[in-house]
Amino acid sequence: xxPRPPSxxxxxxxRSAVALTSSTAWYDTPLYYDMVYADYTAMETRFIEGICRRxxxxxxxxxxxxxxxxxxxxxxxxxxxxxxxxxxFDLNRHQVAFARDRLRRKGLKGRVWIDSMDRFKLPTxxxxxxxxxxxxxxxxLTTGAAAKRAIRLMAAAARPGGLVLIGLHMSDYRDRREGYxxxxxxxxxxxxxxHTWSYRPxxxxxxxPMKTRMRILRGDQVRVEDTHWNFRTYSPKELKxxxxxxxxxxxxxxxxxxxxxxxxxxxxxxxxxIILVLRRKQPRP
Ligand SMILES: C[S@@+](CC[C@H](N)C(=O)[O-])C[C@H]1O[C@@H](n2cnc3c(N)ncnc32)[C@H](O)[C@@H]1O
Numbered sequence: 001x002x003p004r005p006p007s008x009x010x011x012x013x014x015r016s017a018v019a020l021t022s023s024t025a026w027y028d029t030p031l032y033y034d035m036v037y038a039d040y041t042a043m044e045t046r047f048i049e050g051i052c053r054r055x056x057x058x059x060x061x062x063x064x065x066x067x068x069x070x071x072x073x074x075x076x077x078x079x080x081x082x083x084x085x086x087x088x089f090d091l092n093r094h095q096v097a098f099a100r101d102r103l104r105r106k107g108l109k110g111r112v113w114i115d116s117m118d119r120f121k122l123p124t125x126x127x128x129x130x131x132x133x134x135x136x137x138x139x140x141l142t143t144g145a146a147a148k149r150a151i152r153l154m155a156a157a158a159r160p161g162g163l164v165l166i167g168l169h170m171s172d173y174r175d176r177r178e179g180y181x182x183x184x185x186x187x188x189x190x191x192x193x194x195h196t197w198s199y200r201p202x203x204x205x206x207x208x209p210m211k212t213r214m215r216i217l218r219g220d221q222v223r224v225e226d227t228h229w230n231f232r233t234y235s236p237k238e239l240k241x242x243x244x245x246x247x248x249x250x251x252x253x254x255x256x257x258x259x260x261x262x263x264x265x266x267x268x269x270x271x272x273x274i275i276l277v278l279r280r281k282q283p284r285p
Pocket of ligand 1: 072090118135
């Protein structure tokens with residue numbers, strides 16, 4: 001169990017608070033998740049299009065896109081709106097229902113199903129121009145065996161010359177400080193404040209305890225939901241070892257969570273956020 005986080009500031013008025021603790025609450029409420037991450041969607045969408053033009057030779061044609069662990073479907077929607085052909089799956093049935101419904105309500109096409117990152121089966125034989133998995137989602141695979149299966153499945157889903165994009169936060173085992181991030185989302189009278197803490201990564205178990213506390217405010221009411229989980233850790237060296245587990249892929253570039261095409265970085269001891277741009281190798285003639 002991670003240490004207790006610092007207490008959050010008291011609300012200005014008396015509110016009725018309900019504290020719920022569960023390992024799944026964070027994703028069982030797709031709307032709240034969606035609100036908190038909404039600000040990133042346009043940037044990520046432009047990044048996917050730009051990186052495919054640069055490294056997969058796709059020009060401006062519609063992309064075939066696969067998103068393992070697609071969550072609420074925010075990227076499925078934004079890419080589908082721009083004419084791309086989107087497929088996505090998630091382990092959480094609430095997220096899948098939410099993602100399907102948002103595409104249907106907006107008259108957008110896309111296939112969404114329940115599946116897991118390390119065992120997924122595709123409903124199509126046609127390979128993808130790009131397979132993407134951002135915001136540390138790959139770290140939900142907490143064993144080496146699961147991570148290896150997942151990266152190999154993602155590689156197999158891409159066409160030769162197509163891309164696999166993995167964005168995650170690297171761990172520094174020497175750093176004993178807690179990590180903390182705060183996000184706020186607002187939509188139609190609802191405000192969601194998400195506080196996320198990451199605790200000391202363990203080099204031996206390769207686990208990093210995480211906690212999210214969501215404060216959901218509507219009018220005078222506040223609801224508090226806590227979620228605890230573990231992420232698998234990746235130091236720069238361990239990230240290189242992960243890439244080596246998928247010999248069908250080659251690393252062509254690295255970026256960070258600013259999603260800027262002009263700024264690249266390396267897998268080095270700067271830790272922090274990284275986006276791996278991996279390309280499926282062409283078969284030898
Ligand atoms: C941080 S969200 C990312 C969602 C989406 N990719 C996005 O960028 O908005 C993580 C998602 O991973 C899903 N997830 C966690 N472990 C999974 C697994 N093993 N297979 C499939 N989905 C998983 C969760 O249900 C959740 O929807």
